[in-house]
Amino acid sequence: MSRFSFAVALLLMAAPCLAAQGGRRSDRSTPEQRKTETIRTTSQRLTRLSSRPDASQENRSLVQKVSSLLERSRQATAGSYLLDRLESAMDDLLDAGEDIFESRLDLRDRQGNRDRQQDAVEARRTTVRELERSYFRIQQGDYFARQSQESDASEYILVARRLYQLARAAYDAGDYVAARGLSEASQKVIDALESLAQAAVPIPEPPRLPEN
Secondary structure, eight states, rough: OOOOHHHHHHHHHHHHHHHHHHHHHHHOHHHHHHHHHHHHHHHHHHHHHHSSSOHHHHHHHHHHHHHHHHHHHHHTTTTTTTHHHHHHHHHHHHHHHHHHHHHHHHHOOOOOGHHHHHHHHHHHHHHHHHHHHHHHHHHHHHHHHHHOOTTTTTHHHHHHHHHHHHHHOOOOOOOOHHHHHHHHHHHHHHHHHHHHHHOOOSOOOOOOOOOO
């Protein structure tokens, strides 16, 4: 074996160890430091979302929800399960808000392509499946609302339903890209509610089916 080949072999053998060491170094931050960084990042995303022009009613509702959860996150214990679930909920709500804006921008950009979109059979089928997922996800929202014990849980479901209706309207108009984006936003709102339910009941009892 040449010296070059031998050196390459040594590097390949050492790569997993070096990667593991790098991972350990990245994990040296304390729970308090990770909490501070997460709150900083979330605050920046919230500021960007709230400062966007022409915010819809749904976006304004999401901004209010994230603002409230952010305050609760500041009070939560660093490294706790509660903080983890609050962070997950905020991420989903911010993602949903960004999806809404992107869908609205896409709609303006694609006005001249609507006829071509209507001919895209596969796009239509994909959109139908996406809307079906949103529809059934919203049905689960009532269960998560009860489990979460959030006083404003019904508002999450209301926003998710409005987004679904907007997605359905975009579908009816043949704008399948916007329909899928709004549908995904609807699902993310319910995802956030599920995280809040998990925060309230870390180890829930499995639901019972009703007796026939």
